[in-house]
Amino acid sequence: MGGTIVVPKGRSQMKGMIIYTSKYGSTKQYAEWLGEDTGFPVRDLKDVKVKDLNDVDIIVFGGWVLASKIQGSSWLKKNWNNIKTKKVTVFSTSGAQPTNELTVKFLESSFPPEIREKIAYFPLRGRVDLEKLNLLDSNMMKIASKLFRDDPLVNEMAKGIDGVRRDALDVLFEHIQSLL
Ligand SMILES: Cc1cc2nc3c(=O)[nH]c(=O)nc-3n(C[C@H](O)[C@H](O)[C@H](O)COP(=O)(O)O)c2cc1C
Numbered sequence: 522m523g524g525t526i527v528v529p530k531g532r533s534q535m536k537g538m539i540i541y542t543s544k545y546g547s548t549k550q551y552a553e554w555l556g557e558d559t560g561f562p563v564r565d566l567k568d569v570k571v572k573d574l575n576d577v578d579i580i581v582f583g584g585w586v587l588a589s590k591i592q593g594s595s596w597l598k599k600n601w602n603n604i605k606t607k608k609v610t611v612f613s614t615s616g617a618q619p620t621n622e623l624t625v626k627f628l629e630s631s632f633p634p635e636i637r638e639k640i641a642y643f644p645l646r647g648r649v650d651l652e653k654l655n656l657l658d659s660n661m662m663k664i665a666s667k668l669f670r671d672d673p674l675v676n677e678m679a680k681g682i683d684g685v686r687r688d689a690l691d692v693l694f695e696h697i698q699s700l701l
Contacts, residue, residue, distance in 0.1 A: 535701055537561035537579035540569055542593040545654075547647035547685045548585045548614045554687050555581060558694050566593050571603050579608045579700055581693075585647060586615035586627050594631035601636060608700050609640045612693060614647030616678040619689075623674070643693045646684025 539561050541552035549565075556563035561581065564573075574580065584593035591613045597604065611632075617623045624644035628637060654662065666679035 535578040536576055537581065537697070538569075538574065538577045539563045539581045539583070540566050540593075541583040542566040543583075543585060543614075544587075544592075545585075545648065545650065548583045550685055551612065551614065551645060551690060552581075552583050554690055555583075555694065555697075558690070559697055566596060571600050574600075574603060574607070577607060579610070579697065580604060581610045581612070581697065583612045583614070586613050586617070589623070589627055589630050591627055591631040598632065598636065605636075605639060610643065610693065610696060610700075611640050612643040612645055614645050614685075616647065616649055616682050617644070617674055618646055618684070619644040621674070641696055643696070645689050645693075646682070646686075648685050649678045649682045651681045 537559060539552050539555050539559070541548050541563070542565070543549035543552070552563050555561070559581075561579070566584075582593065582597060584591040586592070591611065594611075597609075597611075611628075613624070613627055615624065615627065617627075627644065628642050632640070649662075651659070651662070662679050665675050669675040
C-alpha cells in the first residue's frame with residue numbers, strides 16, 4: 522500500500538477523524554500518513570474539543586507509550602460516554618516491537634475491559650532519537666538502563682531506535698477500510 526491508496530471519495534458517508542498525541546514526532550508522523558491515506562482530518566489531541574466529534578463516526582486515536590501507558594488514554598476514558606457509539610481504533614507507538622507481548626500490557630494498563638472490548642488496537646514501533654530527548658527523558662533512559670541492565674528493550678532504547686515505517690500502517694489502513 523505504502524500510502525498510495527486513498528479511500529475513494531463518495532464511497533462512504535462515514536466521517537472520520539484521526540487524533541494523536543506525540544512528544545517527539547513519530548506518532549504525529551503515523552497520524553499524518555494515515556490522514557493522507559484515508560482523507561480524514563488529523564488533529565493534535567490538545568486542539569480537540571468533544572463537540573468536534575459530534576458528527577464523526579470513526580475515530581482513530583494514536584498515542585505514544587510512556588512507562589507502559591498509552592498517552593492520551595485518560596482523555597478517551599474521560600470522554601468515553603460521548604465516544605462509545607463510534608467506531609474507535611487505537612494505535613500506540615513504542616520502543617517495543619508490535620510483536621512484543623508487552624504491547625498487550627500497554628493496552629491493559631491504559632483501558633478498562635469495557636473499553637478494550639469496544640476498540641481495535643494496533644501497536645506500532647516508534648522512535649527514540651537520543652539526540653532529541655530532553656534532559657529529563659534522557660536521564661530517565663540512563664537511569665532505566667542502569668536499573669534494568671538485563672532488559673533487552675531498555676538496552677535497545679538506550680542505544681536509540683528508529684522503527685517508524687509507513688508500511689507498518691497497511692494492516693491498520695485495511696481495518697479502517699473494512700469499517701467504511
Ligand atoms: C521517557 C520515555 C519513556 C518511555 N517508556 C516506554 C515504555 O515504557 N515502553 C516502550 O515500549 N517505549 C517507551 N518509550 C518509547 C516511546 O514510546 C517511543 O519513543 C515513541 O515512539 C515516542 O513517540 P513520539 O515520537 O510520538 O513522541 C519511552 C520513551 C520515553 C522518552
